[in-house]
């Protein structure tokens with residue numbers, strides 16, 4: 129599996145990413161750019177500072193979001209105090225363990241009492257990866273760090289907007305109550 133493969137048209141991207149995530153119908157609830165970012169993140173192919181340094185570029189090493197630790201994939205998405213704060217906010221919202229949020233595939237299999245809830249939960253977790261990467265890029269370019277509370281609020285709004293465009297027709301009562309409680313409908 130090569131990056132060039134995903135530089136094809138959007139359908140090609142979706143097919144490859146879907147296979148990567150073991151056939152879950154999760155793309156239905158995600159924006160393709162979220163999915164693509166997570167696909168790269170899962171393979172540690174985003175251009176983090178450690179990668180850029182290994183490519184010979186003269187770049188700073190410290191994480192833009194916390195400024196205390198060298199930026200790597202594992203730091204940025206699972207260890208950084210910024211990411212951990214975002215994970216905590218998502219965990220509190222969806223009532224899932226914070227420690228599970230960093231592993232999208234595990235998350236999809238483990239949490240939720242219905243397929244719909246698992247898919248929505250995964251959509252949220254994928255969105256937060258994308259938005260942490262965006263927060264990092266914004267800080268790198270503009271020198272501004274968005275507060276985690278505001279970032280998570282953006283995730284909620286994006287997911288809600290995405291899901292409202294998909295939900296139509298009847299829904300199981302349990303799913304309907306859960307979606308209402310979490311603000312998805």
Ligand SMILES: [Zn+2]
Nearest residue numbers: 191193194208
């Ligand atoms: Zn950091």
